[in-house]
Amino acid sequence: MPGKLKVKIVAGRHLPVMDRASDLTDAFVEVKFGNMTFKTDVYHKSLNPQWNSEWFKFEVDDEDLQDEPLQITVLDHDTYSANDAIGKVYIDIDPLLYSEAATVISGWFPIYDTIHGIRGEINVVVKVDLFNDLNRFRQSSCGVKFFCTTSIPKCYRAVIIHGFVEELVVNEDPEYQWIDRIRTPRASNEARQRLISLMSGELQRKIGLKVLEMRGNAVVGYLQCFDLEGESGLVVRAIGTACTLDKLSSTAAFLPACNSPSKEMKEIPFNEDPNPNTHSSGPSTPLKNQTYSFSPSKSYSRQSSSSDTDLSLTPKTGMGSGSAGKEGGPFKALLRQQTQSALEQREFPFFTLTAFPPGFLVHVGGVVSARSVKLLDRIHNPDEPETRDAWWAEIRQEIKSHAKALGCHAVVGYSESTSICEEVCILSASGTAAVLNPRFLQDGTVEGCLEQRQEENLPAGCGFCHIPYDELNMPFPAHLTYCYSCRKQKVPDVLFTTIDLPTDATVIGKGCLIQARLCRLKKKAQAEANATAISNLLPFMEYEVHTQLMNKLKLKGMNALFGLRIQITVGENMLMGLASATGVYLTALPTPGGIQIAGKTPNDGSYEQHISHMQKKINDTIAKNKELYEINPPEIPEEIIGSPIPEPRQRSRLLRSQSESSDEVIELDLSHGKKDAFVLEIDDTDAMEDVHSLLTDVPPPSGFYSCNTEIMPGINNWTSEIQMFTSVRVSRLSNINLTNQTLNKNFNDLCENLLKSLYFKLRSMIPCCLCHVNFTVSLPEDELIQVTVTAVAITFDKHQAVQTTKTHVEKSLQRASTDNEELLQFPLELCTDSLGSHPFSPAKEHLESASSNSGIPAAQRAVSVEKASPLTEGHFRQRSAPACANSTVGVVKMTPLSFIPGAKITKYLGIINMFFIRETTSLREEGGVSGFLHAFIAEVFAMVRAHVAALGGNAVVSYIMKQCVFMENPNKNQAQCLINVSGDAVIFVRESELEIISTQQPIASCQPACGGGEIAT
Amino acid sequence: MTNELDIFVGNTTLIDEDVYRLWLDGYSVSDAVGLRVRSGILEQTGATAGVLQSDTMDHYRTFHMLERLLHTPPKLLHQLVFQIPPSRQALLIERYYAFDEAFVREVLGKKLSKGTKKDLDDISTKTGVTLKSCRRQFDNFKRVFKVVEEMRGSLAGNIQQHFLLSDRLARDYAAVVFFANNRFETGKKKLQYLTFGDLAFCAELMIQNWTPGAVGEQPPDPPPYSQVDDMDVDLDKEFLQDLKELKVLVADKDLLDLHKSLVCTALRGKLSVFPEMEANFKNLSRGLVNIASKLTHTKDVRDLFVDLVEKFIEPCRSDRWPLNDVRLFLNQYSASVHSLDGFRHQALWDRYMVTLRSCLLRMYHD
Secondary structure, eight states: OOEEEEEEEEEEESOOOOBTTTTBOOEEEEEEETTEEEEOOOBOSOSSOBOOOOOEEEEEOHHHHHHOOEEEEEEEOOSSSOOEEEEEEEEOOGGGGSTTSOSOEEEEEEEEETTTEEEEEEEEEEEEEEOOOOOTTOOOOTTOEEOOOSSOOTTEEEEEEEEEEEEEEEEOOGGGSGGGGTSOHHHHHHHHHHHHHHHHHHHHHHHHHHHHHTTOOEEEEEEEEEEEOGGGOEEEEEEEEEEEEEETTTOTTTGGGGOGGGGTTOOOOOTTOSOGGGSSSOTTSTHHHHHGGGOSOHHHHHHHHHHHHHHHHHHHHHHSOOSGGGOOHHHHHHHHHOOSSGGGGSSOOBOOOSSOOTTSEEEEEEEEEEEEEEEOOOOSOTTOOHHHHHHHHHHHHHHHHHHHHTTOSEEEEEEEEEEEETTEEEEEEEEEEEEEOGGGSTTOOHHHHHHHHHHHHSOTTSGGGSOOSOSTTOSSOOOEEEOTTTSSSEEESOEEOSSOOOTTOOEEEEEEEEEEEEEEEOOOOOHHHHHHHHHHHHHHHHHHHHHHHHHHHHHTTOOEEEEEEEEEEEOSSEEEEEEEEEEEEETTSOOOOOOEEEESOTTOHHHHHHHHHHHHHHHHHHHHHHHHTTOOOOOOOHHHHOSOOSOTTOOOOOEEEEEOSSOOOEEEOOSOTTSOTTEEEEOSHHHHHHHHHHHHOOOOOTTEEEOSSSSOTTOOOEEEEEEEEEEEEEEEOOOTTOOHHHHHHHHHHHHHHHHHHHHHHTGGGOSEEEEEEEEEEEOOSTTEEEEEEEEEEEEEOHHHHHSOOOSHHHHHTTTHHHHHHHHHHHHHHHTTOGGGGGGGHHHHHHHHHHHHHHSHHHHHHHHHHHHHSOOOTTOOSOSSOOTTTTOOOOOOEEOSSSSOTTEEEEEEEEEEEEEEEEEESOTTTTTHHHHHHHHHHHHHHHHHHHHHHHTTOSEEEEEEEEEEEEEEEGGGTEEEEEEEEEEEEEEEEEHHHHHHHHHSOOOOOHHHHHHHHHHHO | OEEEEEEEEESBOOOOHHHHHHHHTTOOHHHHHHHHHHTTHHHHHOOOHHHHHHHHHHHHHHHHHHHHHHTSHHHHHHOSSSBOOHHHHHHHHHHHHOOOHHHHHHHTTSOOSHHHHHTHHHHHHHHOOOHHHHHHHHHHHHHHHHHHTTOOBOHHHHHHHHHOOOHHHHHHHHHHHHHHHHTOOOOSGGGTTOOHHHHHHHHHHHHHHHSGGGSSOOOSSOOOOOSTTOBSSSOOHHHHHHGGGGGHHHHSHHHHHHHHHHHHHHHTTTOTTHHHHHHHHHHHHHHHHHHHHHTTSHHHHHTHHHHHIIIIIHHHHHTTOOHHHHHHHHHHHHHHGGGOTTOOOHHHHHHHHHHHHHHHHHHOOO
């Protein structure tokens, strides 16, 4: 019996009127976990009931603790008829399962009903007592920390970055079960919400088990997605990067004990925990033996591939499901052949991280992506989701081989996505092929370290641009020059990546958001024919998206793309492609050439005039953009550059393939064959369109910048004002003779207008930058296009921004305010001097305790205030209070970034992963589709904030809205929407407050003590 | 291609003050867009009309959702759906409860019932305030009235706590509630020259001095009240009853003559309108005292302001008394009563005259 969950229902407020006669409500609460249910007393005739219940105690397995959500249902008691449900609260108790995160969940939660939305709030306190369990066959993975953040979380240090973890679970979708025909929409929605909550809990637990097998203690860059496959079921899948993390503040006391083997960095215990027993996999577990197979010596590493397989196969029998089965024989054979690099022994050397510790990333090859069109069929046995596993395994294998073709042994910035329409599904995966420094990986080799040392001699900031592949044996025709920074290594002319701009990269000027948008009509078709049609279209779409990106990049006078994300969406009668990336000018790469326009019929005079007019316009635009983005690279005399490369034809490093249901792999070279790289040929109206669309992209108004990466290159003086937002637009296409061109134009206008609206709305924040701009396109119906954007606007200090920093040192300080600990910590770690990290820790410990005193109690204080003076309606104590000063709702910031400008994250409280359904049968009354969705999204934000506040946090970082599925039926006055969001709950402290705190004496750090004490019971 | 759905939701709710004003003023979305275009915002920002339309719609939707909460401002503070900084919350509330001078003059003293609401159409036409805005303002009055009507303690204080208004606005609402409750007539033609400010000023003084709550000092924490009607909204019935005793000042001829001679002696040479004052003293005094003695009748309470204007302000004005002379006269008029040996109701007189004097001075203008 490894855990005791304790729940107390304190009070409710703002409840809806359930009894029309008295205008009051007789509310009570059901608390359910697993199969156990408790009830509070009925609190009669009040909209602000004070239940003040006893502690409801659930004694449960830790497996259940991980899988099950706590369900709290508020009901209105009715003597004569059935009790009416007011609404529910689902609480994920996962953050309470690892000792470093939250110790208590306590606060006001919105009571949510899938039909009515938020209906009042309820105050709940939740605690967990965990017991020690040394069972080696256990199925739980309590203690593994999860982070959505795609970089090493700010108050941690990566000891080892183990690598890729993935898992998926499937189930039947309750919405499509027979019972759905007879139950109410509410019951159906709730069944769905509950199931998905359960499935994500299970998924997280299974991923956690894999991490424990790898001897890791955390998952970073955790991305969980739902595939609503309709009839064929519901798939919940997740990928992440397993790491062994070390908490920076608490390590000090433990490091001396373990610094002997740290040179190889293979044997670092889970030292972030003050009580070693609490950790699920203590050093005494049998797993330890297997660690030795990962030892750094080369001879062992050959065998480790087989032991690796054994390791991952072991739990399969116990788990019943899982994707371990895909490690088929052929792959293994393939793997064994490659022993040159430690990484290649891994099944999938993938990393979901997009930002890395300094020195981790050695070279970047380019973007690798793979897509595959599948026909969905019913999943017959949910416990053996082998087809879905096999699909993904296939795609990952492709990615891996693409990376290898680029001379890279790893893929970073890796992500997976799907697009489903009826029974057709496009699976996509993409990442950036890279060469990594094995020092940070578990089975690092000596060679790796040597390599690193060589790298360190080079001027920093250009190394990652150097080509990883063999110059004489290139995977595709490429245009290489000597690096413009160090002049020693070869670099490509353009670089596309899916990662964030490395902190040490030197750029000139500012970056900007670059988007390629594309639509392709497709005939309506069924099953196989449909899949074939889509497969045939995909290569063309990729090609055009790529061409657009390249042209727009040139037009901006830039030479590299970061954070590239290409989304292909499938609809009934069309395909949509949307690529977003942040363009920058990398100092190490050559200056991009301009764009030349060539006509096909050079004899026609007026035509030529037109062409030259266009050419002038393009040249003007390039010049204007260079000015706008402050791109003024120093002139470099030709001779210094070295050998001019004879073939200026290369256009891309994007290697990509399609595959249909078969395993057939087509590799497309996107270098445009024999065409000159920078020439746009205008041979038909299509091409004219292209050129026009190039020029119609309006730059943001002055004072605005935008990017889809974490930070904007060239801006380094963020102020603390941030505004995260979500904007949704659904556009109906007029169905009259749709052509590809009108479609493209419509889509282009939709996106451009959306951006313009954002600039207008946020004009009061100028000067500001839209960061992490994330566009999602879906095609909910025949003629509907839905675009969803989530981003954060951050203001910056104009005066400092004017001084463009050009030296490397300044550049690398771009993220200094938030990242400095990372920058400082790693060099210290490199010299393996454990004492080296000490100077920081005492101050940090103050921070910890102080923040826990300023952060957590904020929520609790509010609670206790309420408890002290039971609020009867409209009764207020303060007589002459200044209006509005007595707000008890604490501010919770939300941001898609991994940091908060001008603040320091002092604690990660756990992952937030929430799924909501909202449905209405009175669409008009709720303000139409806009009113309905506006209210729903506002409610989702509110519920996220409430959960974070209850955990004691004051912000969500790495926030992402992964899904926003909106369906409407205006004729029936109905609409339904599903939203899935996730992020990391954190406590942050303003840098301005830091000084005040650090001067105060540390208040007895009760946080860890409490945690330890509770575990001991 | 048309946008079926177009929304923007910020983690911090965006409030555009200009659009909020347009919304409060009752403009439709298209009117508001037109007004915004005319304000030159497109030129300033380089936005298109479509962007402006979308932005305006978005704000209107937000305000519409907030309106429910604005009806009970404390809910706005405690709700979790809209994250709004406290200063913005205060602004939202304050502006929502703000009212137009023209509108308030129309409804001040009227019964805040549905019947009056039907007249809102006329008021809208008359004042140029949009019907929507009239309705909001009227509903605000009604809502505030309903909440504080039966409540004990300071009227303005109650309003401030339940509606989180600024001190100034809470006092204005106290006046509105006070007028509505006592149904003072303010709409007569001869009263039209009075501003809301004048009337609110009078209301505040009357609340301070003429209601049951005015007896004795109020302790900071409201003690258990024994009297049922110990509230700020009603006039002190006992006080009104007692006011009959003042009648002796005009009924007793000797007392009246003595009073007159005291005032005239003191003011001789100090007033530019001395002869007129001397000639009119008995009329004026009779007027003021009769108003006091009649206040037991609800009808006469309602006509208080009409009477004040008819019996005192108009006669003075017709004789072109300067304001300063009115002040000197009223001061001397109230003070001299203390020298009348036969008069026993000095405290009562002061309670009446201190308030009345200030009201009359405030009301004495063109």
